[in-house]
Amino acid sequence: MTDQEAPSPGTTPPQLGATEMETYRRALRGEHLPEDAPGLDSLLAREILHYNPHEPGAYVPAPPRYLESQLYAGALKALQATIGELAQIPDVVGELEAEQQRHGRLAGPAGSVHLTSVEAVNAETIRTTLGAQREILTAQPGFRPTKVLKAALNRHVEPALRGVTVRTIYRTSGRANPTQTEWVAAVTDAGAQVRTLGENFPRMIIVDRSHAFFEAFDEEGALIPQTAWYTQDRAVCEVLAQHFYASWDRADPWLPQKQDRHPPSPAADHMTSRVQRTILRSIVAGRSHAQIGKELGLSERTVTGHVAKLRAALGFTTVAQLTYWWATSPERLLP
Known part of the structure; x- marks a missing residue:
């Protein structure tokens, strides 16, 4: 590995690999290391070891506090690089989305x-x-x-x-x-x-x-x-x-x-008409007679008349009785 190929701080995890650790121990023992010693370029690039200019082949370990600051700096650099990559994701997705829209595979955010x-x-x-x-x-x-x-x-x-x-x-x-x-x-x-x-x-x-x-x-x-x-x-x-x-x-x-x-047959005799069934469904949904009339194009008085007529036919005196009957009647399954 040449100096240009050596990893920069922050591009590798702070932990030393087995090869790097062994080379680091050799330097601590005062051994003279060849320039191609396994892991040496990485240790130098991360400033865990430094050249000894007075003794070729010898290397000086970085002080622990300096080493700590260097490792923190490397981790922060890696984090900044990751944040930069994350920031690019919306642009990448947006570009791909635009291509899908351009080729008719995806609707635009405000189009069809x-x-x-x-x-x-x-x-x-x-x-x-x-x-x-x-x-x-x-x-x-x-x-x-x-x-x-x-x-x-x-x-x-x-x-x-x-x-x-x-x-x-x-x-x-x-x-x-x-x-x-x-x-x-x-x-x-x-x-x-x-x-x-x-x-x-x-x-x-x-x-x-x-x-x-x-x-x-x-x-x-x-x-x-x-x-x-x-x-x-x-x-x-x-x-x-x-x-x-x-x-x-x-x-x-x-x-x-x-x-x-086997739902009830539409041909059979029923107590309710189609309009009355629509009105009953709307009553159960919590709508007032005025709201139901507006939805169906009827007057409020006409809606009230339908309800009153059906109550009379069933012998009921209150709307509560009518809605209870409707909830248990097979006629609610009719169109």
């Missing part, structure tokens, strides 16, 4: 990417859901084939087992699908939560309030099948999350049981 194929949608949703740290919110209003359910199972189970909050909303009609019931049983066993809602809601996936996938529509308002928008805009993600939880509050928990395979 239109994923135009099922393959592209699947690739991005898999990447983001498996990387979730806090929360995955999924709203799936349509029928999901067995193949799709099986492919999506691990993306819900694995994060749930890691402690990520995983919540999914399905349409109430999904309770009649045995395969979907088995899927729900598997994810709820892992700690995920599933609810069903008997009304229309948009398809979406929101991850950690920082990634969101939602349906794409053309200029005429028609759904573009097999595509989705992907965004990392935090404001958009937060609005979608709020929309999700508005539906979640009105939805019914799905804890798979035998009766879930």
Whole structure:
């Protein structure tokens, strides 16, 4: 090893290796060391040994206090180098992120990417859901084939087992699908939560309030099948999350049981109408008659009239009686 190749202070640990220690002991014993003695260059570079200009081949050990200060200085230099490397990480990641955005593989922080194929949608949703740290919110209003359910199972189970909050909303009609019931049983066993809602809601996936996938529509308002928008805009993600939880509050928990395979038939005679069921779900979610009317485009008086009519039909005198009946009635599973 030449002088140019010798390690500088701070580039090696303070502890001496076995070879360096043996050379150090030889110097302490007063031996004359050849210039190529093993470990000598390192000892000189770290100023643990010094040349003796009056006696070629002899070396003088540094005093303990001087040696201590040199080792501290070396460690601090190494720490400063590490801090410098850490400071460069955001720039490196930012450069790589910019390249992904430039090639259409990643949405910009305030923009959206239109994923135009099922393959592209699947690739991005898999990447983001498996990387979730806090929360995955999924709203799936349509029928999901067995193949799709099986492919999506691990993306819900694995994060749930890691402690990520995983919540999914399905349409109430999904309770009649045995395969979907088995899927729900598997994810709820892992700690995920599933609810069903008997009304229309948009398809979406929101991850950690920082990634969101939602349906794409053309200029005429028609759904573009097999595509989705992907965004990392935090404001958009937060609005979608709020929309999700508005539906979640009105939805019914799905804890798979035998009766879930046979929900009540929409063709049967029921006490409630579709509008009344929507009103009841909103009441249970804590909304006032005025709020419910605003959401449904009805007057507060009309909402109150629906509630009063249903109470009378059931022979109840209070809203508390009505909500208790609703919580235990199979009609809550109707759309």
